Amino acid sequence: MTADTDATDAGAAATDVTEPGATPTATDTTVTPATSAHPGPDAAAPAARSGRRRRVGGGLAVVPLLAFVALAFGIPALAMLDGAFTVKDPVTGASSYGVANVTASVQGAYLTALIGSVKLSAFSAAIGVVCGLLLAQAVVTSRSRVLREAVLTASGVLANFGGVPLAFAFVATLGNSGFLTRRLDLTDKGWSLYSFSGLTLAYLYFLIPLMVLTITPALEGLRTQWREAARNNGATNAQYWRHVALPVLAPSLLGGFVLLFGSAFAAYATAAAMVGSSIPLVTLQIADALAGNVLVGQENVALALSLDMVLVAGLVMAVYLPLQRRSARWLA
Structure with a gap:
């Protein structure tokens, strides 16, 4: 009986040994519980708490x-x-x-000043966009790193140069007794600094550098592959700018125009020091109303004029924002 038992155990042991290269049978395989690829609730809870802490920290x-x-x-x-x-x-x-103050702010001299500010700001901003684009394009395509850094640095300084120092510089240079006015006999040629064109020239002194700083990153975003593809298809340089570059840059150009328009629209010190009240501007009217130089008790009308300025800026921004989303796909 012992021999029979030993033989049986030996046979069982022999069946447990699998020869190399042999395919194991169903009896030879060991079933292992499957492990899920997705973490369980206990593993996901710390990650969720960490995400909530990051969101709370970002909000704070x-x-x-x-x-x-x-x-x-x-x-x-x-x-x-x-x-x-x-x-x-x-x-x-x-x-x-x-609404008496709001009604008064869009009538008479106040309306004339508001329209004058819009005209001056739009005209100077349009010239600033064109000149700034040309100057920025020359800087971007230049191979001289020194020239690029010098122009961008100077633009950063000049974009913030305004107010009374700027007005004094223009009066000393192009005023009735200014250096260039006397040397070039500009008075005999009909030039006057204290006019719409003179104030526009003074505004361009800081608007053009501001446009250079604004449009340079957009110009750097134009890919060389687009120009090469246009050239391979027989397009001229003018056709490339008309059909490829300018449509892509249009929102950025409009954004620059909005920025320049707002800067010129809100400017006060330069105009006050250079032309005084000879040119009707809404910022000068607000200052006069607050100081009571013309009529006493018009402080609330000045606040209504400020509200008019906010509405004008809001209308301009409403045109710019949809186009900015359109250009983000190309310049990303």
Whole structure:
């Protein structure tokens, strides 16, 4: 009986040994529980908590910026709206809400000043866009790194040079007794710095450098493959700019125009120091209304004029934003 048992055990052991290269049978394979490729709930919970902490941390980091925006822009905007629609009775001094100030801001001399500011800003911005584009294109295509850095550095400085120092520089150079005015006899040729064209020239001094800084990154985003493809298809340089480059740059150019328009539209110190009230501008009218130089008690009309400026800027931005999304696909 012992021999039979030993033989049986030996046979079982022999069946457990698989020869090299032999295919194991169903009895030889060991079934191992399958492991899921997706982590279970216990493994996913820490990742979810980490994601929530990152989102909360990012939200807290934005709180100082939102607080600054609320203090620097929100409170003044609310004060401007409140004052623009607050009407005071000249007899009793009682205040009430109405649209008398807003109505007055779009009539008479105020309307003339608003239109004058729009014309001056649009004209100077259009010239600044064209001249800035040409100068930026020359800088981008230049092989001289020194020239590129010098132009961009100078543009950064000149774009922030304005106000009374700029007005004094132009008066000393192109005023009635300015250096170039006397040397070139510009007065006899009909030149006057204290005019619409003279103020436009002064504005271009800081608008063109600002456009160079704005459009240079967009020009660098134009791919050389586009020019080469246009050239291989027989397109001239003018056709390339008309059908390829300018359509892609159009939103960036319009964005530059909006930026230049806003800078010229809000400029005050240069015009006040150079031309005074000889040219009707809305910023000068706001200053006169706040100071009571023309009429006393027109402070709320000045706030209504400020509201008009905000509306004009908003209309210009409404045209720019849709085109900016269109160009993002090409310059990304």
